[in-house]
Amino acid sequence: MSALPTDAVTAGGSAAEAAPTAVGGAGGRIALRERGASLASVVIPPLLVFAVVIGVWILASQVILAEDKRFLLPPPWAVVDVALLDGHNRAELFTGLWLTTKAAMVGLLLSIVVGMGMAIAMSQAKWVERSFYPYAVVLQTIPILAIVPLIGFTLGYDFSSRVLVVVLIALFPVITNTLFGLLSVDQGHHDLFSLHKGGRVTRLLKLQLPAAMPAIFTGLRIAAGASVIGAVVGDFFFQQGTPGIGVLMNTYASELESERLYAAVILSSLLGIAVFLVVTWLERRVVGRWHTATRGTR
Structure with missing residues (x-):
């Protein structure tokens, strides 16, 4: 059996070494995105509710209540x-x-x-x-x-x-x-x-x-x-x-x-x-x- 050319062996070795690195990098990016999505799912809903509460508070104090009762809110x-x-x-x-x-x-x-x-x-x-x-x-x-x-x-x-x-x-x-x-x-x-x-x-x-x-x-x-x-x-x-x-x-x-x-x-x-x-x-x-x-x- 004839030996493989040196360039082919080198290229093959480089590809084999690069593959795990690429996979690991992709896996790290996926894990990072998953952590970011998980954090967003935890943080964003309370912030949205907080914004709605503040908006209702402002609406009630500035629009809904009569002028002489706005000091109550x-x-x-x-x-x-x-x-x-x-x-x-x-x-x-x-x-x-x-x-x-x-x-x-x-x-x-x-x-x-x-x-x-x-x-x-x-x-x-x-x-x-x-x-x-x-x-x-x-x-x-x-x-x-x-x-x-x-x-x-x-x-x-x-x-x-x-x-x-x-x-x-x-x-x-x-x-x-x-x-x-x-x-x-x-x-x-x-x-x-x-x-x-x-x-x-x-x-x-x-x-x-x-x-x-x-x-x-x-x-x-x-x-x-x-x-x-x-x-x-x-x-x-x-x-x-x-x-x-x-x-x-x-x-x-x-x-x-x-x-x-x-x-x-x-x-x-x-x-x-x-x-x-x-x-x-x-x-x-x-x-x-x-x-x-x-x-x-x-």
Whole structure:
């Protein structure tokens, strides 16, 4: 058999070496386009909704409302100018927001610790669940607005009372979702641990808690939003001391300071969104894609 010409071998080798590079480059460009399309699908819809909301706001404040009632719905630029660009108003709003944030975060952390502790205890002993779960349900069904004045009368109107209101609102979602996750583990997995003589603590740490993580974080997301609501509700009722964002809302509403009132409402909403996003980020770090309940949804 005659040998191939040197030029042919060289050309063939160059083509063989260039082919993977071309394929890899094309694959990288395709992956980049897919990531860009995925990012656009996540970012563009909320931006479109935001633009529509701002457009409706401007239309209502400038066209729909009568001239003598437009002060009730100031345009977005008036809210930004009066409430956020003015140094005094901005400092007042962000100071109140910080105090409300502290109450919400401390109450949320306490709710997580107490709620998960109670749920774990209920999952390990049926008599504990029968003893305490009905009271958790009763606590959830009592209107919080009826409890808040009682808290003020008995415990005072300081920071701890605000935190207690947050705990009362955010506790139930943590308990119910954590308990649901712990009790929903497949029986076959329990049988496997029993076969290998896994103890109660081992079963809890290596089976029940990991399997319950999606349900736990569902409860945490609900509790995150509820914690901000509880902090604002506490501010509305506990007027003493340094005012939080809820106290400022009440003051602005009574004084017909519509620009500052809308700014306070928007900042409170942004606080709730921020807390929710932090919990969602933690869920993705802890749960990620490994759990069957999150596959195909991330």
